[in-house]
Amino acid sequence: MDRRRDAPAPDGTGSSLSRSPRQRGSSSGHGGAKDRVERGERPCSPPLKGKADALSVSSFPFSGSDYPVTVDPYGFERPEDFDFETYEQLMSEYLVVLTRRAIKWSKLLKGKNKVDKNNKMKRYVRKGVPNEHRTLVWMSASGAQQQLDRNPGYYQSVLGAQHDPKLVDTIRTDLNRTFPENVLFRKSSSTCLQKELYNVLVAFGHHSPSVGYCQGMNFIAGLLLIITRDEEKSFWLMETLLGRILPDYYSPSMLGLKTDQEVLGELVRERVPGVSGVMAEHGVMWSLVVSRWFICLYIDVLPVETVLRIWDCLFYEGSKILFRVALTIIHQHQAAMEEEARSLPDVCQSFKRMTLGPFVEDCHPFMQKIFTEPGSLSMATIAKLRATCRARILAEGS
Template identity: 70%
Template sequence: MESSGAQEKMERNPGYYHSLLDQPHDPKLQESIRTDLHRTFPDNVHFRRSADPCLQSALYNVLVAYGHHNKAVGYCQGMNFIAGYLIIISKDEETSFWLMEALLGRILPDYYGPAMLGLKADQEVLGELVRLKVPAVWRLMQDHGVMWSLVVSPWFICLFIDVLPVETVLRIWDCLFYEGSKILFRVALTLIRRHQDLILQAQNLPDVCERFKRITSGALVHDCHAFMQAIFLDPGSLSKSSVSKLRESCRARIVAGES
């Protein structure tokens, strides 16, 4: 809460979260959120309807409040896992709301919403970083015509939830709140760099996809302390200015392609 700026925003806006819940709700927003409630962490005992308390209620409240707070985003798939994870961690609706506001509003650039431009751009930025830092894997992707979005979308959309082990994800999120979104590139590059021999054995597109699923399990990611050390060492330098320039060029390319 402190490092992300969420604590300060919550203290500057007392009662704001509850005022969002008290106002009339958009029926379409409510319907979209309710559709995904039972799909959120179905194996977690606290999200089952038989749980007391059932965290589905808190999840619904946080998502509805955020949808009214940020009407440009509203609600889209993936946000349910982000909010659910925050509720599990913080055990408090209002805290979860303000942490989500910090993530979606400031830390992650345009990841969620109708266009998902920031999400699409960052997947392409990863491709550019792989071209620079793990060129053999980049060439393999080019040779087999594999789009980065095909293999890394779950990594970015859900910020590695249900991709990596829980303890490892929690440590990644610590860094995400403290250092910002470029931490996602460090994680992705480390996974690819450490497993490039396995990836390079792929003979076709399905092979590539299967290997990208395999590289998110195993000893490397289960030892969360060693993995976190690796993500700050393996990828080498990753300055904010270079990431910003890549984001600008990738965004421009995507916009030009869609227009």
């Protein structure tokens, strides 16, 4: 895989990665969400409106007069055929959960600037972190805050150092390609985050010259900025993600990414054997169908609210969360895949459909399932499988 290009899309073609991570929900006037899913299209992500706004708007980047009807709470434009009624139904129960969790989190974090690592906190994180507390929780749980505190002024110093012209040009090229449907990344916007995005990517590229920059990183940095609105904190969260939680995902060899794709293959063989059999029968490599899942950390794969719930757990529990999500999605569609997949293109189409529809849109029950459906999955198990798969990849490449 060329790390300077987008990861392969589930259909085997290059992904534009220019779509927002907000894409979900349903459409009206064009056959509805179900028809679009059946055609293999991703419905657009529904934003909050009406009662939803009243309950949770303060938690999001847009509020009050800054929250236009045509834009969702994270800055992504709503489609013209957006189905408000369907989304209101979807959100009616989830908003009750959000409100209840927000009250509990406020009590839990009152007077605190960090989170503990214990079973109670893990339970809270798994049930969702309110947006107003996400930056604190992500920074504290991941160790990024500790890194920032240990290195005061480091971000500014690396940002102010002499920059590699080639790195700068590559990053500048991708700025306008980052979430083009999000008003927060448009030059015409008074709240444009392109400068902050540029700074984070340039600083990270010089901080980690062995990684530098490759496409996909801009979307990770972009979503971090949407949540934190702080480029220094976004830098340290990115450093934690790519340096500790997911090492070698973006290195020139992309060995970490390749390894984890094979690890997923081993887990599927053990836990979802029907899908593994279909993959083997048609000679489908895991890199063909799940590269984007991992390299983009589910951005532009799952709805934005679901992605953020996944990231809550990713920062708190580590990379095993990526496997839990993948296994849950695959397990949910095992029967359909066994019945419908008759060729390699069929398999690829099945993987495209897996990330569409109500199962991944309704993020609260989805997140509950990722901790039950795959069964027990420890970091020790992941580490053992990684060692085996990495050795195999290196042997094949020698």
